[in-house]
Amino acid sequence: xxxxxxxxxxxxxRDDLSNTLVPAWYCVEKSNLIxxxxxxxxxxxxxxxxTSIAQDHFLTVTVHYIYKxxxxxxxxxxxxxxxxxxxxxxxxxxxxxxxxxxxxxxxIAATVDNACNMDVALKKLDFLKLGCFAHTLNLxxxxxxxxxxxxxxxxxxxxxxxxxxxxxxxxxxxxxxxRILNLPEHNVILDVKTRWNSLFLMVERFMEQFxxxxxxxxxxxxxxxMEKDKLERFTHTDLMxxxxxxxxxxxxxxxxxxxxxxxxxxxxQIIPIxxxxxxxxx
Numbered sequence: 704x705x706x707x708x709x710x711x712x713x714x715x716x717r718d719d720l721s722n723t724l725v726p727a728w729y730c731v732e733k734s735n736l737i738x739x740x741x742x743x744x745x746x747x748x749x750x751x752x753x754t755s756i757a758q759d760h761f762l763t764v765t766v767h768y769i770y771k772x773x774x775x776x777x778x779x780x781x782x783x784x785x786x787x788x789x790x791x792x793x794x795x796x797x798x799x800x801x802x803x804x805x806x807x808x809x810x811i812a813a814t815v816d817n818a819c820n821m822d823v824a825l826k827k828l829d830f831l832k833l834g835c836f837a838h839t840l841n842l843x844x845x846x847x848x849x850x851x852x853x854x855x856x857x858x859x860x861x862x863x864x865x866x867x868x869x870x871x872x873x874x875x876x877x878x879x880x881x882r883i884l885n886l887p888e889h890n891v892i893l894d895v896k897t898r899w900n901s902l903f904l905m906v907e908r909f910m911e912q913f914x915x916x917x918x919x920x921x922x923x924x925x926x927x928x929m930e931k932d933k934l935e936r937f938t939h940t941d942l943m944x945x946x947x948x949x950x951x952x953x954x955x956x957x958x959x960x961x962x963x964x965x966x967x968x969x970x971x972q973i974i975p976i977x978x979x980x981x982x983x984x985x
Contacts, residue, residue: 736777737804743768746806748779748830749814750797750821752788760784762793764800774967779804790823797824817842836973837959841899844955848896853948856941857894857902860909863916863937864891872924880918887911900959903952906945913942954983 705712715724740746746768754760763781767774780800786792801807813830815821816838825832847853867873868891881888892908894901909916919925958976962969 739770739775740766740768740804740806740809743770744809745811746809747812747814747833748797748801748806748810749835750793750824751816752784752793752818760788762788762796764797766804766806776965788820790820791827793820793824794827798828833970836976837899837962840955840959840962844900844903844952845896847902847952856937856944857906859937859941860906860945861894863920864893864905864909867891867916867919868893870925873919876919876922876925877912877915880915880922881912884914884918886915891916900952900956903949903956907949907953910942910945910949951984954980 705714746766748767749765750762752760752762760783761781762784764779765776766779767776769775780803782796784792784796797813801810810830812833813825813828814833814835815825816835822832867877874890877891878888880886889908889912891912892901892905894905896902958980961972961976
């Protein structure tokens with residue numbers, strides 16, 4: 704298209720984009736952000752470490768502030784780190800980012816997860832710590848994995864989901880059954896222990912699609928002798944347990960969603976949510 708519009712135009716190469724244009728654009732944006740932050744008296748930050756699929760570890764620092772009457776947030780840094788993430792090392796990395804953006808003395812609070820190294824880092828930096836409430840709710844939900852009465856029947860659901868995901872035809876057959884039964888055309892979900900609320904989401908989706916899964920399991924294209932008793936192991940009692948599990952755990956999922964907004968502050972919701980959680984689980 705660019706050739707048709709202007710044959711003489713030469714688009715930038717990948718090397719030019721990576722090594723010249725993007726770094727230059729970043730420098731301009733960084734300079735503009737520093738100028739904006741200079742007009743702000745108080746800011747809050749969030750810090751989190753995470754690992755990529757390639758097993759590279761990163762630390763991200765985000766700043767939150769009010770500018771011209773509007774709430775703003777900007778990612779200050781996402782950098783790969785190659786040192787052991789002890790408290791003093793994390794403190795040094797956060798301090799470096801704070802200095803780059805001239806935020807010394809402006810930080811009133813830092814929100815982090817419940818990792819011990821973050822506790823040590825914030826104490827060393829003398830920042831007020833606000834623990835991530837959503838992460839705390841996730842830790843609570845993960846305790847369910849350790850309850851034998853729950854893990855035993857969840858294993859039955861998980862085995863059916865794995866079986867469906869391993870079959871190349873399962874998605875096609877499941878879609879056919881969903882259309883026949885007038886069910887939402889959703890995929891099954893496999894839980895991952897480190898992914899927030901994934902056990903609840905797996906059970907909820909399984910119950911939503913149970914009729915379609917039953918029909919698909921009976922389809923000759925999917926049914927194998929070694930797999931024929933997958934759903935037969937899942938009894939009526941297990942179905943009732945799954946329904947009760949959804950009622951019990953949905954409030955944790957909803958609470959997590961409520962306090963995970965990135966457009967508005969949610970700290971004021973924590974005390975009311977705690978009161979509702981206490982009443983619910985009683």
